[in-house]
Amino acid sequence: MLNIDDPNFKDPTPALFRLGFRPLFLAGAAAAALLIPLWLLVWYLPGQSPILSPSFYSPVIPIWWHPHEMLFGFAMAIVAGFLLTAVQNWTNQPGLKGWPLALVFGLWLIARVSLMLPAAVPLWLPAAADAGFLLITAAKLAQAIIKVRQWRNLGFPILLLLATLANLYSYYALYQRDMVLASTLWQGMIWWMALMITFVGGRVVPFFTAIRIKRGKPSPLPYLDWPLFTALGVLAINAVTHTLEGVALQSLLVLAGLLQLVRQARWFPHKTLKEPMLWSLHLSYLCIALALLGMALFLDNPLVERQMLHLVGVGAIGGMCLSMISRVSLGHTGRNIYAGPTMAPAFLMILIAALVRAFGPILWPDSTPTWHWLAASLWTAAFGLFLWHYTGMLSKPRLDGRPG
Known part of the structure; x- marks a missing residue:
């Protein structure tokens, strides 16, 4: 077998x-x-x-398109990119590359573009x-995991099958x-993402x-x-089935939120305040607990409920994705993780966007359009900053000449 780290x-x-x-990631x-x-x-x-005319989305309904594309377009691209990269480290098996990877990317792109074409x-x-x-x-993922019998990671391909x-x-x-x-499915997938x-x-x-x-x-x-894990899985299922309600659902939300807080408290979050690559991870993760308890x-x-789901979507999913792709991109292109581009402004913009999007409409509902546009501007600027700094390094070979 070829050594995947052979310089x-x-x-x-x-x-x-x-x-x-x-x-x-790009x-x-x-x-x-x-x-x-x-x-x-x-x-x-x-x-x-004329570009954004009603026929632009034919036969797609815009209110369906927005959550679908944020979950299965944006977030799932990051999830897949991370897992296809991480599985190589977990199993020491060669990762997907070349034309098979181009095929995977092409399928993702076909879905995104075809949902916006001005034709039926x-x-x-x-x-x-x-x-x-x-x-x-x-x-x-399954092929690499099963080959080395790394059963503890088999949950990832199973989760992708469910998705x-x-x-x-x-x-x-x-x-x-x-x-x-469709709305119940989006809620279920938000908790799927929270579980991931x-x-x-x-x-x-x-x-x-x-x-x-x-x-x-x-x-x-x-x-x-x-x-x-069980509580979040039940919440994902319950979003679709609506089996739990009242005190039972409230108790499950409280349990999951408190477990998140206790779990994270053991990771020394207070020691990370001077390092953006760390506090961005911790604050994004914290958004899940805050949403559950809210x-x-x-x-x-x-x-x-709608705004707390957006706190998960913008703060936890968006924030964790931005932080992880910034870190992973540096490490896997042969760069020093803590000496890369300054991403602290982008991490802050995502977290502020999450707070604005979640709490603005609750506290000042008459100004909801303002909160939407402000949160969107911060979100777009944050990911735009990533593209500005990282497009070059992601499209060029590793600095150390190694594969990957």
Whole structure:
């Protein structure tokens, strides 16, 4: 087997397709920067631009397109890029690269573009492309994990299979024009993302923190972690089935929120205030606990529930994605993680955007459009800053000449 870290190996593959993080981090960041302002233009200024005319989304409903593309366009690109890169480190098996990686990226891109074409593109086309993107990613993860019998990581391809089913079901909801069904799927996928962040974050956040502050990494506590994973999984299922309500649902939200806080408190978050690459991870992770407890406190308030879901979406998902792609991109291109471009302003902008988007409409509902535009501007600027600093390094070979 080829040593994937062999510095003498000269890879003829174009740099952009040498490892999953390269095209998918770039694409995910570009989608983040583009899709939010585009959504607000469609929502607040419909028909004001020939590009953004109603036929622009035919046969797609804009209110379906926005959450779908933020979850399965932006966030899933980052998730797939991270997993396709991380699985190489976990298993010491070669990662996806070359034309197979270009195929995965191409399928993701086909789905994104076909949903915005000014023509009645049949929905099976983006649905098939999206499914292919996720299934090939899941298959690659499963192949590498099963080959070395690393069973503890088998949950990742399983989670991607579940996401594939949810995505296909969302296309069915669009076909049926059932926005109630679609809304429940979006809520379920937000908790799916929260579970993914909790699962991965529990590994990388304390590890990165311990190395940087030169402290021992806290050992995972199964009696703390597994009840938390279970609670988030139940919340994802309940978002679709609506089985739990009232005191039962409130208790589950409180339990999950408190478990998140106790878990994170063991990772020395107070020791990270001088390092943006660390405090950005901790603050993004904290947004999940705040959202859980906020929803529990105002259980019967639909406005608060919507805004708390946006706190997860903008703060936890958006913030964690931005922080992780900034860090991983430096490390996997042969650069010093703590001597890269200054991303602290971008991390702050994402977190402020999350607070503005979540709490502005609750506290000052009459100014909701202002909060939307302000949060969108901060979000777009944050991911734009990433693209400014990282496009060059992601599209060029590693500085040390190694593969990847």
